[in-house]
Amino acid sequence: MTTVERVREEAAHIGAQPAAGQESGLTGDTVDLRVLKGVPGGAPEEVAYQVPMVTGMVVLDAVHYVQHNLDTDLACRWNCKAAKCGSCSAEVNGHPVLMCKTRIDELPAGPVVVHPLKTFPLIKDLVTDVSRNYEINREIPQFTPAPGDEGPWRIQQVDIDRLYEYRRCIECFLCQDVCHIMRSHHYADRFYGPRFFVRVASLEMHPKDVLNRVDQTRTDGGLGYCNITKCCTEVCPEHIHITDNAIIPLKERNADRHWDPVRFVGRFLRGERPAGDGTQQGH
Numbered sequence: 001m002t003t004v005e006r007v008r009e010e011a012a013h014i015g016a017q018p019a020a021g022q023e024s025g026l027t028g029d030t031v032d033l034r035v036l037k038g039v040p041g042g043a044p045e046e047v048a049y050q051v052p053m054v055t056g057m058v059v060l061d062a063v064h065y066v067q068h069n070l071d072t073d074l075a076c077r078w079n080c081k082a083a084k085c086g087s088c089s090a091e092v093n094g095h096p097v098l099m100c101k102t103r104i105d106e107l108p109a110g111p112v113v114v115h116p117l118k119t120f121p122l123i124k125d126l127v128t129d130v131s132r133n134y135e136i137n138r139e140i141p142q143f144t145p146a147p148g149d150e151g152p153w154r155i156q157q158v159d160i161d162r163l164y165e166y167r168r169c170i171e172c173f174l175c176q177d178v179c180h181i182m183r184s185h186h187y188a189d190r191f192y193g194p195r196f197f198v199r200v201a202s203l204e205m206h207p208k209d210v211l212n213r214v215d216q217t218r219t220d221g222g223l224g225y226c227n228i229t230k231c232c233t234e235v236c237p238e239h240i241h242i243t244d245n246a247i248i249p250l251k252e253r254n255a256d257r258h259w260d261p262v263r264f265v266g267r268f269l270r271g272e273r274p275a276g277d278g279t280q281q282g283h
């Protein structure tokens with residue numbers, strides 16, 4: 001009996017069939033997939049599934065296999081299967097990752113444990129409610145050039161390169177999930193989070209934008225809560241240097257604007273009050 005025949009027989013034994021086109025890639029191994037299933041108000045439980053291993057299989061493949069063959073009720077969100085739509089975020093073996101980018105043969109031996117993002121409210125199984133992120137997005141004023149300045153514009157390459165990094169964001173919200181300000185302190189109501197510090201930076205660093213969003217980011221956005229732990233940068237699948245290239249420049253602008261003594265005296269003489277109470281501090 002060939003390996004493929006043996007695996008097919010094993011798959012049939014557990015009541016499963018390889019997905020169309022995947023037979024030739026069967027490795028003979030079985031993935032011990034454990035998925036946290038549940039709904040709000042219920043008691044989520046880890047359910048174990050045995051999935052035939054296919055060469056190059058990613059976690060999303062295994063979840064799809066379960067949906068097609070073993071448990072049609074299992075809910076997960078995905079769209080592109082190409083690490084570009086940001087939909088399939090989950091916590092695999094405790095790490096926030098894109099399921100479609102996480103190869104099973106690169107994970108440590110043992111069960112593959114898949115949980116939904118912990119920071120966001122659960123909808124069902126692996127699907128969470130990330131709508132708070134879109135509310136934050138709407139709070140941030142959009143790109144605003146000077147009145148009458150409609151282009152075409154000439155922008156230096158160095159500025160284009162800087163903005164390009166921010167524009168790589170796919171809104172997977174893995175950085176929001178891992179940030180302890182949102183995850184442990186539950187400050188989603190007063191903290192924009194790393195993804196939106198990236199968005200603010202992309203607007204603030206744009207050479208043709210004339211608005212100043214730094215005050216708002218400090219007061220409504222809670223920039224001061226961030227203590228530069230860099231966890232967000234570590235999980236970003238687009239390798240955006242969130243802390244070094246977005247958060248720290250925003251903090252520097254904030255410090256220049258509010259804590260520079262010369263500017264302070266200038267504001268005092270002009271009778272200006274600083275925006276917000278300025279009391280937020282890092283944790």
Ligand code: SF4
Nearest residue numbers: 179226228229230232
């Ligand atoms: S660096 Fe700041 S935004 Fe990023 S995870 Fe740490 S506290 Fe959160």
Ligand code: SF4
Nearest residue numbers: 169170172173175236
């Ligand atoms: S900054 Fe990175 S981790 Fe955060 S939402 Fe964008 S792509 Fe995802």
Ligand code: FES
Nearest residue numbers: 080081086088100
């Ligand atoms: S399915 Fe689009 S990023 Fe994974």
